[in-house]
Amino acid sequence: MPHDVSKSSDESWASTPTVRRSMQSNRSRDTKPELLLRRALHARGLRYRVCAKPLPDLRMKADIVFRPAKVAVEVRGCFWHGCPLHYRKPSANSEYWTAKIGRNMARDTKNEKALSDSDWLLITVWEHEDPIAAAMRIEQVVRRRRTA
Template sequence: MSNRSWASTPAVRRSMQSNRSRDTKPELLLRRALHARGLRYRVCTKPLPDLRMKADIVFRPARVAVEVRGCFWHGCPEHHRKPTANSEYWTAKISRNIARDRKNEKLLSEAGWLLIAVWEHEGPADSAALIAEVVGRRRGGSP
C-alpha cells in the first residue's frame, strides 16, 4: 500500500475494496419484494443513455429509476456518522457523492424520469409498496 492511500490501514483498505456496488443485501431484498408484487424491471442499467449513472432498478415504460442508497456512502440524514479515521478524506468523498446524487436526480427529472431513493435501513416491503404505487400511477393504471 502506498503512503498516499485513502485508507487508514491495509485492513480498512481491503474491507472497503470488498464492498459491492451492486447486488447488495438491501438491493436483493427490495428486488425480491418488487418481483413478488408482479413488477418486472431492469437491474443496474442506465435510465438515460448519456447519463453516467446506472440505477439499481429501472422501470423504463414508467420512467422510474430506483437507487438503493447506503447510509454511509450517501450521507443518510438519520444514520450517517462522520468517520474518525481520515475524516477529511471521507467528509469530502461523501459530499461529492451527495452532490452527484442531486445532479443525477435533477438530470433525470428534466428528462421526465422520477428517481426514488430507498435507504438501506428502510424496510423492503414498505419500499416495494411505495414503488409499486408510483410505477402503477406513472403507467396510467393501478399498482
C-alpha cells in the first residue's frame, strides 16, 4: 500500500533517506521465498497462475492461484504481515509502522474472509517456512480439492 502522497518529501514515512530507498526497493512479487515455493510446486507437477486475482471483484492478487481447486496462496513477509513468530516492532518511526502493519493484517483478514465466502481457500506461507514442506502441504490440499 503506498505511503501518504500528501506529505512533502521532508515528511517521509521513513526514518532516513537510506531506509526510504531500502523500503522502496522491496519487491511485491517474485521474492526469493516465493520463487523457491513456486519451483517446489512445479517440481511436484502442479501448475498455477502467478500474481493473479482469485476473484474478479476482489482487489487482492494472490501470489499463487490454483483456479480449478479454488486455492490461493500468499507468501507473506514476517515484517510486513506481522508474523506471530518473528515480527518485532521497529524502534524508529514505530507509530507509523505499528499502524501500517495493523492495516496490512486487517486487509489480510478481510481478503481471507472474502475468499472463504466464495468457497476459496487461502493458504498462508510465511517467508521463514521451508518451501518444500509448504509445497507438500499445498499439494495435498490442491489435489484433494480438485477431486472433491
